[in-house]
Amino acid sequence: MKKLLTITLAAILISALNIQAAQDDDNDSNENNATATVALKGQVVDMNSGEALTGVKVNVEGTDVSAYTDFEGNFTVQGLKPGVYELKSSYISYQDQTLEGIKLEVSDGNQLTIEMRNIEE
Helix, strand or coil, X not given: CHHHHHHHHHHHHHHHHHHHHHHHHHHHHHHHHHCCCEEEEEEXXXXXXXXXXXXXXXXXXXXXXXXXXXXXXXXXXXXXXXXXXXXXXXXXXXXXXXXXXXXXXCCCCCXXXXXXXXXXX
């Protein structure tokens, strides 16, 4: 009888530990989703020629987050939470370009092309 009682208590203890471990995993995944950040990648080009623009500032309005384009016009903005944002790009001798309603999700598909118009045109 003692042996049966010991086996039963051991089974209950193991089950309780498994349930607790499963709950801890669920809590960890919920915390990771709540603190997930996303990246936005893109390219800035001249509206008429399609030429990549180097050194364009791309700013996420309402945040301290911004990036500059590289020699191929590419930029990456990191550290944003999923949501809807407004982007403003500015460059010497080009009109500022504002894009509203940019929806960022936890995925690799957060890419866009920004076309800027030269002031002289």
